[in-house]
Amino acid sequence: MPCIRKKRKQKTNKIPERINLEQVLREKYTLEDFLKCDKTREILEQNWFYEFNRKYEPEIEKIYESERIYCQENTSTLFYYDRCGSFVSHLTTMLFEYIKPRYDLEFFYNNPNLAKPLIEKMKNIKQEQEEEHKRLIKENYQQHQTQENFSKESLKKFNWEKK
Amino acid sequence: MSVTPFESLPPFQPYNISVRDRRISFYEWIDSPIKDINGDVEENKNQASHSDYIKYFNSRIEDFLKTNKLQINNKKEFKNELATFIYRTSDE
Numbered sequence: 001m002p003c004i005r006k007k008r009k010q011k012t013n014k015i016p017e018r019i020n021l022e023q024v025l026r027e028k029y030t031l032e033d034f035l036k037c038d039k040t041r042e043i044l045e046q047n048w049f050y051e052f053n054r055k056y057e058p059e060i061e062k063i064y065e066s067e068r069i070y071c072q073e074n075t076s077t078l079f080y081y082d083r084c085g086s087f088v089s090h091l092t093t094m095l096f097e098y099i100k101p102r103y104d105l106e107f108f109y110n111n112p113n114l115a116k117p118l119i120e121k122m123k124n125i126k127q128e129q130e131e132e133h134k135r136l137i138k139e140n141y142q143q144h145q146t147q148e149n150f151s152k153e154s155l156k157k158f159n160w161e162k163k
Numbered sequence: 164m165s166v167t168p169f170e171s172l173p174p175f176q177p178y179n180i181s182v183r184d185r186r187i188s189f190y191e192w193i194d195s196p197i198k199d200i201n202g203d204v205e206e207n208k209n210q211a212s213h214s215d216y217i218k219y220f221n222s223r224i225e226d227f228l229k230t231n232k233l234q235i236n237n238k239k240e241f242k243n244e245l246a247t248f249i250y251r252t253s254d255e
Binding site: 067071 | 177197198199200201224237241244252
């Protein structure tokens with residue numbers, strides 16, 4: 001006898017397509033975009049400042065100290081007024097101002113949630129651009145129509161009797 | 164009375180020593196020879212001037228930046244700033 005039991009509909013677990021934010025950030029946004037958004041730019045600048053302080057500043061201080069100590073030992077005219085290396089911060093600050101910053105986007109790829117203000121901003125920009133585009137089309141259409149009406153009216157006024 | 168010649172900046176003021184007034188301008192200082200305990204400093208049998216040292220120090224910084232793949236935005240302006248910094252930490 002055939003089985004009359006109805007086949008239960010198997011629940012298909014619909015896995016919602018997870019939007020991989022990291023991938024979106026990697027593919028759609030450039031460094032310039034990150035710098036255009038105030039919040040992401042601030043993070044990038046802070047990270048660069050931190051990296052400079054941690055990685056490069058001690059090395060620059062080492063170079064300066066080796067030179068300063070050598071000059072001090074020989075009572076040179078050079079660095080005469082920096083007896084204990086207290087002016088090195090002038091040099092590091094100056095270098096920080098002149099060095100081309102090296103912004104690291106990996107930080108956002110590892111913490112994509114921090115880039116949400118950028119995504120929202122870009123959405124708003126896109127929306128604004130679309131609205132602007134629609135407005136221009138509407139304006140163009142209206143202009144075209146008024147021109148058409150004008151030409152029709154001019155045709156109406158044409159005196160055929162004179163012809 | 165303090166006398167600071169035209170085109171010269173006073174040295175940085177350290178907390179533990181008094182600072183001498185400048186008697187020569189920055190341009191005179193940069194061409195003047197470096198002096199130490201043995202008198203004028205020589206390099207390759209030539210008198211080494213402060214400008215030579217600034218070039219040397221700048222090259223050390225540039226080498227460091229190169230090895231770390233860093234770049235300077237305005238090299239000429241940076242060199243001027245560096246020269247001013249060394250001038251202000253140095254004696255005549």
